[in-house]
Amino acid sequence: MAELVENNGTELTEEMKLANRVQFLSFTLGDEEYGVDILRVQEIRSWEPVSRIPNVPDYEKGVVNLRGAIVPIIDLRERFGLGHLAYTPLTVVVVLQTQAEQGHARIMGVVVDSVSDVIDVEEKTIQSAPNFGTKVSTEFINGLASVNERMVMLLDVNKLLKLDGLDNEDES
Amino acid sequence: MSIDMAQFHQVFFEESFEGLEAMESGLLNLDMGDVDDEEINTIFRAAHSIKGGSGTFGFTSVSDFTHVMETLLDEMRDGRRQVTQTAVDVLLGSVDCLKEMLTAIQDEQEIDEASVAEHKKTLEIELNGEENNSVTVETSAVETINTELLQADEDGEQGWHIAFSPHTHLLKTGNDPVRMFRELSGLGELTITVDFQGVPDLYDLDPEECHLSWDINITGAISAAEIDDIFDWVEEDCDLAVQSLSAKAGKAQITSTPNPTAATVAGQDETHAPTTETQSQVKAVKTANKPQAKKTNKEVAKSSAKGSGSIRVDTAKIDTLINMVGELVITQSMLSLVGEHFELNRLDQLKNGLAQLERHTRELQESVMNIRMLPISFVFGRFPRLVHDLSTKLEKKIELVLIGENTEVDKTVVELLSDPLVHLLRNSLDHGIEMPAERAASGKPETGTVTLEAYHRGGMIVIEVRDDGKGLNKDVLRAKAIEKGLIDGDTVLTDKQTFELIFMAGFSTAEKLTDVSGRGVGMDVVRRNIQSLGGNIEITSELGKGTTIAIHLPLTLAILDGQSIAVGDERFIIPLGSIIESVNIKENMINRVAGKGETFRLRNEYLPIVRMHEIFEVKTALATKLTEGLVVVVEGQGMRCGLFIDDLLGQQQVVIKSLEANYRKVEGVSGATILGDGSVALILDIPGLVRLSNQ
Numbered sequence: 128m129a130e131l132v133e134n135n136g137t138e139l140t141e142e143m144k145l146a147n148r149v150q151f152l153s154f155t156l157g158d159e160e161y162g163v164d165i166l167r168v169q170e171i172r173s174w175e176p177v178s179r180i181p182n183v184p185d186y187e188k189g190v191v192n193l194r195g196a197i198v199p200i201i202d203l204r205e206r207f208g209l210g211h212l213a214y215t216p217l218t219v220v221v222v223l224q225t226q227a228e229q230g231h232a233r234i235m236g237v238v239v240d241s242v243s244d245v246i247d248v249e250e251k252t253i254q255s256a257p258n259f260g261t262k263v264s265t266e267f268i269n270g271l272a273s274v275n276e277r278m279v280m281l282l283d284v285n286k287l288l289k290l291d292g293l294d295n296e297d298e299s
Numbered sequence: 300m301s302i303d304m305a306q307f308h309q310v311f312f313e314e315s316f317e318g319l320e321a322m323e324s325g326l327l328n329l330d331m332g333d334v335d336d337e338e339i340n341t342i343f344r345a346a347h348s349i350k351g352g353s354g355t356f357g358f359t360s361v362s363d364f365t366h367v368m369e370t371l372l373d374e375m376r377d378g379r380r381q382v383t384q385t386a387v388d389v390l391l392g393s394v395d396c397l398k399e400m401l402t403a404i405q406d407e408q409e410i411d412e413a414s415v416a417e418h419k420k421t422l423e424i425e426l427n428g429e430e431n432n433s434v435t436v437e438t439s440a441v442e443t444i445n446t447e448l449l450q451a452d453e454d455g456e457q458g459w460h461i462a463f464s465p466h467t468h469l470l471k472t473g474n475d476p477v478r479m480f481r482e483l484s485g486l487g488e489l490t491i492t493v494d495f496q497g498v499p500d501l502y503d504l505d506p507e508e509c510h511l512s513w514d515i516n517i518t519g520a521i522s523a524a525e526i527d528d529i530f531d532w533v534e535e536d537c538d539l540a541v542q543s544l545s546a547k548a549g550k551a552q553i554t555s556t557p558n559p560t561a562a563t564v565a566g567q568d569e570t571h572a573p574t575t576e577t578q579s580q581v582k583a584v585k586t587a588n589k590p591q592a593k594k595t596n597k598e599v600a601k602s603s604a605k606g607s608g609s610i611r612v613d614t615a616k617i618d619t620l621i622n623m624v625g626e627l628v629i630t631q632s633m634l635s636l637v638g639e640h641f642e643l644n645r646l647d648q649l650k651n652g653l654a655q656l657e658r659h660t661r662e663l664q665e666s667v668m669n670i671r672m673l674p675i676s677f678v679f680g681r682f683p684r685l686v687h688d689l690s691t692k693l694e695k696k697i698e699l700v701l702i703g704e705n706t707e708v709d710k711t712v713v714e715l716l717s718d719p720l721v722h723l724l725r726n727s728l729d730h731g732i733e734m735p736a737e738r739a740a741s742g743k744p745e746t747g748t749v750t751l752e753a754y755h756r757g758g759m760i761v762i763e764v765r766d767d768g769k770g771l772n773k774d775v776l777r778a779k780a781i782e783k784g785l786i787d788g789d790t791v792l793t794d795k796q797t798f799e800l801i802f803m804a805g806f807s808t809a810e811k812l813t814d815v816s817g818r819g820v821g822m823d824v825v826r827r828n829i830q831s832l833g834g835n836i837e838i839t840s841e842l843g844k845g846t847t848i849a850i851h852l853p854l855t856l857a858i859l860d861g862q863s864i865a866v867g868d869e870r871f872i873i874p875l876g877s878i879i880e881s882v883n884i885k886e887n888m889i890n891r892v893a894g895k896g897e898t899f900r901l902r903n904e905y906l907p908i909v910r911m912h913e914i915f916e917v918k919t920a921l922a923t924k925l926t927e928g929l930v931v932v933v934e935g936q937g938m939r940c941g942l943f944i945d946d947l948l949g950q951q952q953v954v955i956k957s958l959e960a961n962y963r964k965v966e967g968v969s970g971a972t973i974l975g976d977g978s979v980a981l982i983l984d985i986p987g988l989v990r991l992s993n994q
Contacts, residue, residue, distance in 0.1 A: 180962075199962040
């Protein structure tokens with residue numbers, strides 16, 4: 128009986144711990160490590176040739192057919208101004224989706240150098256993103272987390288994917 | 300009742316809106332002099348179902364309101380009341396009011412009680428005012444159909460005798476007699492005798508079947524409707540006879556025929572003596588006629604914004620689909636059989652199988668597309684009312700002729716077509732058709748005719764709005780355009796171009812504005828809407844004879860006939876409809892304007908050249924000199940231009956996919972499609988390209 132109670136007790140604390148933890152998928156771009164909320168990741172694919180879209184910024188690589196849906200692919204390296212890296216069969220595309228707004232989630236693929244890990248981050252330990260002024264674009268960075276002494280920049284998927292919509296408005 | 304009624308609300312609303320439409324068109328069809336009984340019956344039935352439905356779902360305000368309408372209609376049906384224009388107008392007004400009430404309930408908003416009360420009052424005035432004059436038959440009616448509350452019997456014995464013998468499958472429909480008895484017991488004192496003679500031997504007994512029947516006596520002040528409500532759900536699955544205890548002697552009998560035959564329907568039409576007509580009988584007839592009514596009005600109620608996501612499909616279409624999927628499965632199993640033990644001598648079999656597969660896939664695609672098709676009557680259906688109202692308002696005599704209402708069009712097209720058509724029709728009524736006196740003076744019949752015709756032509760649907768009115772006056776149009784500064788005084792215009800002036804923004808020739816039309820904002824919007832659907836609009840007119848406006852639209856927005864082209868290593872699709880021709884141009888055809896813009900001469904016409912590889916920044920383009928590649932002459936929004944490309948690849952049907960769903964709108968591109976090899980090709984938006992090249 129006493130054992131049972133104890134068990135329940137540990138389970139409870141475990142759950143409480145989990146409740147405050149967020150899982151991120153981490154990936155690398157050059158020397159930098161980034162993370163996205165794992166619940167926003169739909170799938171991870173290898174790079175495949177895209178159909179180019181005319182008259183758009185270079186980092187918008189084009190669109191691919193993802194099981195019947197037309198999905199845009201964005202090169203995060205180029206998006207963040209980290210220079211272009213030649214695509215190899217090992218280049219990874221992380222397919223992300225936004226939180227459904229009005230029942231419609233947008234899907235987009237981002238090209239990254241490699242996917243590294245799934246990391247557990249305690250919500251409390253997430254630092255807010257430092258302000259670098261206008262020099263470095265930090266608008267997509269939700270916060271910084273430290274994992275094994277490494278710094279991981281946590282990206283805001285909604286902002287990352289929404290950017291296109293904003294661009295669109297500016298153009299039209 | 301423990302069933303969650305909310306899940307049926309949507310169906311109720313759809314059916315009610317259908318019913319309202321049926322009532323409206325029925326009322327408009329009523330011929331004052333010679334009233335068609337069947338027509339009134341249809342209207343009555345619609346009203347009755349709405350009343351019943353709203354009662355069931357607890358929308359009492361609706362059922363109370365409909366009840367008054369129903370009473371009025373009932374008297375008309377029995378011939379106890381003359382069908383007058385005023386009565387019809389009052390009823391039409393009530394239909395509108397009902398529509399508002401239902402929409403309000405659907406949107407979970409407050410019902411405008413004031414307007415409801417007002418309409419109800421008008422109805423009651425109409426009802427009672429006439430009733431005083433026609434008391435003759437009334438007195439002879441022992442029990443009229445709509446006497447909701449049975450009057451207390453003089454003998455003091457109030458109640459009903461119900462003979463209820465369910466069909467064997469009753470339990471399978473999810474109905475439980477016990478539950479119904481429980482509800483009955485809530486109404487009054489119950490005496491039930493069960494008849495178990497029908498129960499088979501234990502050996503033959505299927506426990507899921509119901510073999511019992513009951514005789515129920517219920518006493519208390521109960522209305523027929525209350526009993527009716529309880530048996531509403533099982534009506535079609537049982538033999539039910541409800542008799543008033545006081546009338547058991549055989550005065551007023553209420554019987555229900557489980558399988559109403561055509562004879563009952565026909566019989567009822569001739570029966571005018573209300574004594575024999577009973578509520579249940581009417582209900583039975585209603586059910587018998589329902590499939591018919593559905594067929595003609597199967598369109599989903601447009602007025603419900605929420606309902607636009609659903610579609611009602613003809614069962615036959617679904618059956619075809621199922622058949623086709625069945626065949627597909629057979630073909631697939633055949634193919635896998637061939638594949639399992641493949642030898643070279645079975646190659647023919649494989650080829651056959653693949654050919655079959657291709658055919659099935661195509662058929663399947665067609666029938667799936669077909670599901671989205673709705674008859675155009677979905678839009679046309681509300682025009683009689685519009686014409687009726689407007690002609691009264693404008694004091695003109697106008698007849699509306701509808702042709703080809705059953706022409707089927709894609710749901711999306713149908714929905715987007717509605718507003719432009721309303722606008723065109725209003726224009727025809729307001730500006731096209733002259734006043735009766737004017738018409739008579741010019742030797743035309745006083746009644747003007749407006750024709751709405753829909754037909755298919757070459758993969759497009761054509762909708763024509765024709766009137767025999769005064770036609771467009773070219774000189775007036777021209778003068779007006781010059782006055783408004785839309786064209787220069789010395790511009791030479793062809794007839795066609797002159798007529799097209801009316802599509803320009805800010806153009807109106809009406810001397811004074813009416814609230815019907817004439818503000819000059821409409822026609823350009825109409826044209827824009829039509830063009831956004833991938834269609835075009837043409838206008839022909841003869842002064843004094845009338846105007847015809849023809850709208851050409853693609854049958855569907857989901858599939859497009861495309862020409863795939865190559866520019867470098869990239870593939871694009873040009874909508875086949877916008878291609879006029881493809882030419883190899885020679886050096887001597889090319890002209891340069893101001894050193895930059897390139898044009899070429901094609902049969903005495905100078906067309907601008909749009910270099911695809913330049914505006915789409917294709918770096919791999921093979922042909923950079925105009926003489927090396929091909930020029931495809933395309934037309935969009937009345938503008939022609941030559942698209943300079945590398946090569947034409949082939950024609951194919953492509954399924955249009957949205958770029959905007961995950962991405963955004965791209966200038967010069969209307970969508971994307973997936974090619975046979977799984978890659979994505981962009982579909983060119985010709986007007987957009989022309990705009991892009993002008994920048």
